[in-house]
Amino acid sequence: MSFFKKLRESISSKTEAVTQKFKEGLSKTRSAFVEKVEDLITRRKKIDEEFYEELEEILIGADVGVNTVVKLIEELRAEVRKRKIEQPAELQPILSEKLVGLLKDDQSSELRLAESGLTVILFVGVNGVGKTTTIGKLAHRYKQQGKHVLLAAGDTFRAAAIDQLEVWGKRVGVDVIKQQPGSDPAAVMFDAIQAAKTRKADILLCDTAGRLQNKANLMDELNKIYRVIGREIPDAPHEVLLVIDATTGQNALSQAKLFGEKTGVTGLVLTKLDSTAKGGIVIAIRQELSLPVKLVGLGEKMDDLQDFDSDQFVHALFAGLIAAETNEE
Incomplete structure (x- = not known):
């Protein structure tokens, strides 16, 4: 054959x-x-x-x-x-x-969900890669599956990031847990987890700040977020997804290396694959990092965020x- x-x-x-x-x-x-x-x-x-x-x-x-x-x-x-x-x-x-x-x-390229109770998925990555859009589309997917979803606006560094997440929340029909711009992101996560427990949510999708990945304060901030989440829910976060923009090619690979070394990333989301002729970056990332590609962005529609499938890709x-x-x- x-x-x-x-x-x-x-x-x-x-x-x-x-x-x-x-x-x-x-x-x-x-x-x-x-x-x-x-x-x-x-x-x-x-x-x-x-x-x-x-x-x-x-x-x-x-x-x-x-x-x-x-x-x-x-x-x-x-x-x-x-x-x-x-x-x-x-x-x-x-x-x-x-x-x-x-x-x-x-x-496995499948997203890991908690066997029972609340699943917490954390999203990391620099600004402009499509993190908030990915969160919105994934929230839509889980809501379509009948799950109770909440969003946590952990990027308190930019007021626009909180606003953008709220826009997605309204579009998809899920609540966003937030605080004022400049608040402690770990405090937002704590509030979001308490709200998720009270409301018996199934999925909590958490945004984080996207400042330059080599800044020590950002890494400290992310570590504090992990500690708060892990203290409140054992084994959480269940996934830490690094969102990278496929159109940036080798720069995306550099970001993946830096974030992967420092932030406990469990999988990658490659956005904007439909906008680039350099889709070979998926192969480079698979070969140079011991991280699975979990999701790929193949367009702008709500259901264009797809699970990565190597057979489908080739x-x-x-x-x-x-x-x-x-x-x-």
Whole structure:
């Protein structure tokens, strides 16, 4: 069975709506990355040094990451020697299979929820990456599932952040626990947890300040928030999600490294994947950090925040090739 056929079958049980969202959300990356690979394979009649160099440039241009690209090219060279491949076209499914392998993760991409009682999810990340929007969309998802959701406005550093969260709260129909701008964020979290307990909420989604990630005071602030949450609810926060903007490419990877080292991050949210041709950053992040990508932003609609799925991701990238193979069958 061909690799593309296996990929089709792996997502056959998933809803067409989700498959379509991945296809639409990754259209820019598909044009900039896969179509360039297809063009290279069509133009080059043999696999030589120039072929490898051009493939390397395409992969780096899609922000797959230099270290990952070097490793990937070495593996492709080994496969070419082992299988005695001469035609570039024969490399397409092998490259696709390697990309799925790079994205696969032993860690679950599902969000961890409390077995009983209140689940607390904390969101961290610099300003402007789409943290509040992610919180709003996730609140909408849980509310649609019939869960009682509360939001905590822990970014007290900016009055606009509190206002923005309230706008989302009204849009989704969930309450926001807040204090005045400049208040102690840990005090806001304490109030939010007490409110969640009193109201028997299922999910508490907590915003935090997004000042520069290398500021010691911000890290101290986050540690204080963790202590308050953990004291009030054992095993909480159940997830600490770092939200990063996919359009910033390698800068997103730098942020992930800094935050991951200092803030106990359990998973990543990659926003604005639909706005970038550099979707390869997902591969770079998976390879260079021992953190699972949990959620991806594939558009601006309320349900465009999707659970990350490596099969769906690669299927969406190679949609044209898969469709062509299906027609041939």
